[in-house]
Amino acid sequence: MSLPDRAIEIAAARRILAAQFEKAGIDTAALDARLLIGHALSLDHTGLASAAKRLLTPAERDTISALAARRVAGEPVARIVGVKEFWGLPLTLSAATLVPRPDTETVVEAALAIVEPARRNEPLRIADLGTGTGAILFALLHEWPQATGLGIDIDPQAVETARANAALLGMEARAEFRVADFNEDLTERFDLVVSNPPYIPTRDIAGLAREVRDHDPRRALDGGADGLHAYRAIARRAPYLLKPDAFLIVEIGIGQTADVEAIFNAADGLEVVAVKPDLSGIPRAVSVRHRGRKTA
Ligand SMILES: C[S@@+](CC[C@H](N)C(=O)[O-])C[C@H]1O[C@@H](n2cnc3c(N)ncnc32)[C@H](O)[C@@H]1O
Structure with missing residues (x-):
């Protein structure tokens, strides 16, 4: 060409x-x-x-x-x-980060809808699990000027990229990033936890468009044999990450609604309260409320 x-x-x-x-x-x-x-x-x-x-x-x-x-x-x-816009914010990419997708803005919209407008100016604490470029966290910090957040990712290079984006966006005082696994204890309770975890079943990865299969990092895509491994890990940790009545919002893939709802409804003290479709009408963001744990 x-x-x-x-x-x-x-x-x-x-x-x-x-x-x-x-x-x-x-x-x-x-x-x-x-x-x-x-x-x-x-x-x-x-x-x-x-x-x-x-x-x-x-x-x-x-x-x-x-x-x-x-x-x-x-x-x-x-x-x-080397750059992708998300929620109107320019984000730099690296080999370790997913290219943020417009569909993921549904998670941001679900968060804006579920956290009462009256709390908009409170110093809310947000966690973003599997933060990649930091896309979801930056969008929420942009909307909520008093909020601060922690983004975690298993990939150290992704964490470096997210930190670089924080500096470029002038948000480094409000956004902290750390290398951590979904299963790890973060020793803090949050007002909101968001996540767009890897959710493609392993066997489906070979059939993805080459733009995705050959260029997005495998760790950002591979959700294990049934695509649901990350949701199970997050459902185990969420009761310890959320304040009472706080919300968790996760992105899901096509056809995963019932399975993901079942995983979170079975977790201690969690209940699914809403499922928001993306612009194509596909269920995309599952909102989960923490109503307090039954057991310690
Ligand atoms: C689908 S990407 C989402 C990235 C970003 N949040 C977005 O929406 O553009 C999933 C992210 O989860 C990270 N990840 C995968 N497994 C993880 C784990 N066990 N613990 C923490 N992060 C993990 C990947 O490195 C990747 O950055």
């Missing part, structure tokens, strides 16, 4: 790349062409539009061609540009 070896305008380069991407079966061809050319030229959407008639230099053409080749080989745009 490459641009022709002659002088072309930015607008023409966008059209050529979009056509090549479409031919390669990429659904978001025009968008990807715009994002990659914008990245190569350090121009945003408006900048690209106003520079539409400018001729690309040979060096710019080479850079764009190299990026386009990576995209056609299956690398997602977010990986190529």
